[in-house]
């Protein structure tokens with residue numbers, strides 16, 4: 144059981160003693176004022192979750208409380224009851240109200256800068272199609288560079304391939320270390336990639352920067368990277384912040400990117416699917432278009448996106464109800480974010496203490512998700528192993544958690560090759576993490592390795 148001999152990572156030195164069998168007490172619940180939502184109200188808001196499952200993967204698909212699901216159903220009924228009235232009287236007004244709430248939450252300067260789209264994938268297509276037009280219509284030259292993180296989300300990488308590479312862009316990946324110890328490591332690699340981008344007199348036209356990378360999961364020092372892009376003359380900066388709103392602090396004027404997108408269905412309690420796309424007012428701003436062209440083409444992205452044909456717009460209309468929901472918690476969404484961060488770090492530390500492994504980054508570089516090293520004796524040796532183990536945990540132990548494969552570098556021995564990304568959201572309980580800990584302990588005790596799982 145090699146992993147149990149792993150040296151402690153320095154980040155785990157202050158581990159609170161939540162792990163071993165002697166310590167099965169619940170961590171103290173945050174103090175909730177008398178006006179705040181009660182624990183039983185929280186559980187009833189999420190009573191539709193399968194109670195047999197330890198759902199410690201809010202990051203992938205988020206969650207939606209029942210009060211918001213009811214509000215969504217009201218909107219759907221409103222449409223079905225009298226569609227014409229809904230279309231002419233309610234839809235535009237409702238979407239504008241949601242945009243206004245989002246504008247205030249993200250500190251955008253102007254309401255025109257905020258559009259609502261289905262998801263981060265759609266937002267990426269909008270931005271990257273614009274970049275493709277810049278190439279195809281001669282504003283950028285073939286061979287000009289685009290820089291993206293090696294850990295960019297797979298679907299966004301495909302979008303860069305489909306739009307930027309095909310239009311003649313030269314794509315450079317920023318190689319990031321993992322496990323990562325400091326922002327400086329990221330900043331240093333980013334600078335190196337920009338240097339490569341600018342080699343031979345090339346221009347760097349686009350930087351795509353994640354705010355919170357998906358896998359492995361790390362909060363990127365996005366404000367610093369945007370500033371470097373400005374100093375180095377990068378034309379456009381797109382921040383893929385699919386996880387950010389409700390998970391980490393975001394402020395459009397402070398971050399200073401040209402484009403910034405975040406899903407509201409991950410950490411902001413909206414039903415699927417809704418994301419905002421922020422686009423800073425600039426000369427190119429009016430050349431952003433929704434990929435689905437409809438009546439509003441040419442009227443600005445926010446208006447185009449508010450009508451892309453007949454469909455269900457209810458997810459875009461429940462933002463005021465979500466705000467009511469989060470404001471039932473002490474300090475609203477700010478308090479939720481803070482407590483999620485504190486608890487996920489504690490849970491991560493509890494797990495690495497139990498497994499004698501380490502976290503993937505210091506707590507200061509994570510928000511409501513953290514990467515937790517798995518015992519190396521599990522024999523995780525490929526991405527396919529991570530999928531098989533994930534499925535095994537789902538089917539045999541009722542634990543829902545994504546896993547990352549980190550290939551050993553040359554000369555590295557007995558290292559952690561698998562990391563679980565654990566999330567914490569308001570519905571989670573200490574028992575969820577204990578269930579995960581005990582599932583892994585059982586596998587280790589039984590001498591399980593991934594090679595035992597069928598293809």
Ligand SMILES: Cc1ncc(COP(=O)(O)O)c(C=O)c1O
Pocket residue numbers: 202203262263264265295296298299353355356357383384385386406
């Ligand atoms: C960093 C990142 N970008 C984009 C996406 C895509 O989000 P969606 O599937 O909601 O479009 C995700 C989803 O997990 C993500 O983590």
